[in-house]
Amino acid sequence: MRFETSTIKDIAKALGLSTSTVSRALRDRYEISEETKKLVLAYAEKVNYRANPIARSLKERRSYSIGIIVSEIANNFFSQVINGIESIAYDKDYHVIISQSHESYKQEKLNVEHLASRSIDGLLIALSSETQDIGYLRSLYAKGLPIVFFDRVPNDFETHKVIANNFKGAFDATEHLILSGKRTIAHLTNSENLSITKERLEGYKAALIKYHIEFRPELVKYCQHGGMHSAELEQAVKELLPLHPDGIFISSDRLTTGCIMALKKTNPEVAHTIAIAGFTNSNLVELFSPSLTSVKQPAFEMGQVATELLISMIEAKRPVTEFETKVLDTELVKKR
Amino acid sequence: MRFETSTIKDIAKALGLSTSTVSRALRDRYEISEETKKLVLAYAEKVNYRANPIARSLKERRSYSIGIIVSEIANNFFSQVINGIESIAYDKDYHVIISQSHESYKQEKLNVEHLASRSIDGLLIALSSETQDIGYLRSLYAKGLPIVFFDRVPNDFETHKVIANNFKGAFDATEHLILSGKRTIAHLTNSENLSITKERLEGYKAALIKYHIEFRPELVKYCQHGGMHSAELEQAVKELLPLHPDGIFISSDRLTTGCIMALKKTNPEVAHTIAIAGFTNSNLVELFSPSLTSVKQPAFEMGQVATELLISMIEAKRPVTEFETKVLDTELVKKR
DNA sequence: AAAAACTGTGCAAACGTTCCCAAAAACGTT
DNA sequence: AACGTTTTTGGGAACGTTTGCACAGTTTTT
Structure with a gap:
């Protein structure tokens, strides 16, 4: 979107404050006086101010969004997992970007790399059936991208995993x-x-x-x-x-x-x-x-658990070194 | 992702050029000599340079990505539409961000507004069954966000639409x-x-x-x-x-x-x-x-057509004023 | 041989934030 | 009244790009 949204600068100008003050007031920092805070908040509300997440992402080098790779959203298992993921992610103020590999290694790699370049804070992935070489994931992981695998997991990759029994x-x-x-x-x-x-x-x-x-x-x-x-x-x-x-x-x-x-x-x-x-x-x-x-499979729950693990990795202050593999029970529904 | 990816500055420094030259070389502008261009391209390749899309989005105020709102990805109709959308979007170098309204007006509005704040260049949307008030879409549209409706379209909104017969x-x-x-x-x-x-x-x-x-x-x-x-x-x-x-x-x-x-x-x-x-x-x-x-319904095709219309709006130099409503034929598959 | 035109490059501002550091204001203490 | 603290605010750099403008060097024109 291109048009005239008001920025922190506009607010600062209008109120005769500096951008730093406005930024702090909006982020509710302790240093700001109650008075100024109220003033800024009220004005921001009035002009319907929305922080620009792009600018924030650039500055903070993170995006409050997590990437998901599944083979096909048309598959009910995966769409249920996604719903589980969303249920947790939205609660914790993360957004979610879904990509499909269509069971193709090439597509999978392409999507993951695009997501990574878009500053996702973490990745949830179920490998495609073609995928043998997960080197590209290793190198991303080594560069600091938290990854949690679910359903289709590699056995020689040290990170959190969530699978069914x-x-x-x-x-x-x-x-x-x-x-x-x-x-x-x-x-x-x-x-x-x-x-x-x-x-x-x-x-x-x-x-x-x-x-x-x-x-x-x-x-x-x-x-x-x-x-x-x-x-x-x-x-x-x-x-x-x-x-x-x-x-x-x-x-x-x-x-x-x-x-x-x-x-x-x-x-x-x-x-x-x-x-x-x-x-x-x-x-x-x-x-x-x-x-x-x-x-x-407990798909919804699998999405939830994976997301919780991922967010815990993202928000950990020190690198995580203890990893879990959660195993969830399946349910047998007998033929009528 | 946070770590040490190389930037245009790094390349400039390494090659003893200015960032502007590097940027132009990478974007393949005419002003740059073949020689320098080759040099830059080769080095970029070598260090596996990836342009930071976030920075680009901030600067250009666009993101080369389009937002999609459907009620449920678990619904085959919608997942087929999405596949159609992706098939065109990727060809034209756009990425795609999918959101689900779960047939809820509130969720739909929330998702659309989040997408808009993330600088999507355009929106493809099938309204939720709850939605009556599309005022929020109007105001986004008025601010310059291109919107194309598909499947579930409002009748009093002047823009491109794609529906089945x-x-x-x-x-x-x-x-x-x-x-x-x-x-x-x-x-x-x-x-x-x-x-x-x-x-x-x-x-x-x-x-x-x-x-x-x-x-x-x-x-x-x-x-x-x-x-x-x-x-x-x-x-x-x-x-x-x-x-x-x-x-x-x-x-x-x-x-x-x-x-x-x-x-x-x-x-x-x-x-x-x-x-x-x-x-x-x-x-x-x-x-x-x-x-x-x-x-x-010709779901895949519907996604394709809608995406072509949307991209044409996005890339139009002057505001589009002539709108189409494309009607695609359904297919009757008789019971065996 | 000077003026004009063209090529290729660099400088610096801008996009909207956040945050370090310093300055100013307010307050308390003697 | 002078000083030291604490609280609140502002200046400005930085994140990684793109791009208008200026400038140097080269070529063409007269």
Whole structure:
């Protein structure tokens, strides 16, 4: 915006004070007399003065805003996380800038670097499924940018992290399939890079072991693009079906919905005979047919916790050296 | 971010030039000799110089970023619009700041004013369902902030607007219900404030008239909160059912999914007997049961067109006085 | 050979803040 | 009345850019 907003200078001139005095009065510093403070505040109110955050950012080298990187806002899991983030951030007077990586490493890096150059005070990020090299994050972090990871976290990066109990979520879902009589349970999952992929695979295996079911690697299918390309998914489904699974455990939101879609499209006759249990935070899951058992992540809470950790890092006077990895429980919503 | 990034001054010092020369070299001005230009560019590259956008914004009183206000990013329609916006904005070197109103007037106003104070160069906005008073937008606009409305537009605000052909979309959906034999067609819709509500109601009425079906006002239910509160929706459904509709035409994304959910929850036995046609851009609609006929808006394109219009306003040298209202066609996806 | 024109560069102000430092005013003490 | 304290205010630099203007050096024109 360009036009005639009143500045601290204008106020100073109008009131016959110096800009320093006005600035201090507005920031409510102790040195200023009550009288002057009131005068300034009243006048500022009258002319509808708004401090220019850009100027403040430049001077203070911080912006009271935090950056968020998710793969897709269209994904309910991420939009719920964002809502959690906003709920805390606004309370503490931070603003929030959202960027999407669309599961692309290149886009992710570009967005992060742009955010950093815009003086964000901290970054909340869930890695894209393509991302392998987090060197660019390391160097930003080394330069002093606080970073908190959530959901998709790197394992060799020392900072706060917030994740779901992926092992348990996967275990519960797989166990649920087993307890409803399934014995040939396939596993459809994300890129092998991702932390969540590994943890969920372990949960799946553990459930099989508990019930003495053999783990068959050919029943596990990885999708490099996290279901962003439907061809990739259809291919995975096509390879899986000849093995005659009676259940599928799916490890991410996008894959879960994508897989059901692929099943309905390519093999509608079997779509209803295979039991599905998958991670998803879709708020439309009750409408799905075939219905499924879902593992819901505490997305909103995850956003809140991550934001609290981030803000604590931002506002810490001395560099933080003790880091936490918070693990939040998932919820199993059984198929009706 | 705070740390040691190199500035134009550093480069100037290192190269024994003045900051002005460096600045001009980087911006590729004609006055600078090729030689110096190369020198500066090479050195900038070497030290990985990034211009500080905050300083630039302060100086130029613009930020190369545009603000977006939608009610909810979790809504597929809006997330698709945002993707369209980004596709154009990034091409033209603008960045994008997304805010959610959550259908609240207060939140909407707050967000817009914050964006404006952060020197956004223009605003793309779909009004919240609560919004009646757009005075605050008028005054921002009067101060020189370019605004383009999309989807939910005010009718008494002279600027560019981009909307779907709501009349035709509604007409087509209603006609489709009629052609599949329905005669008692209810209409579930948004707050009466919204432009889209009026236009879609007209389309619905027109279809009824064409087939000589009486318009019965009691079959139309308005939801003030646009389906944000499930109680509101369940109440509407509860009031509708005693009238024994055999079809329902629903005029928004959130209401469409919400209504099906309410039906399944409160009256599962009739859920499959009522034909539903509704506006929705959900990319999961194929999974829904009962399945439905959907009216899809050209969301991505809407974002693109709105952004092009906005950027043309931003970059216009003289104030724009000729405004367009672009109307984009919807697509009817029939129930399988 | 002097005047005019053009090139390339530097100086310094400006954008709207914050904050260090010093100056002024008010007060208290002897 | 003179001094020392404390409280309140102002001056001005700084944050990192962009840009109007001036100036030096070179080339062209007459």
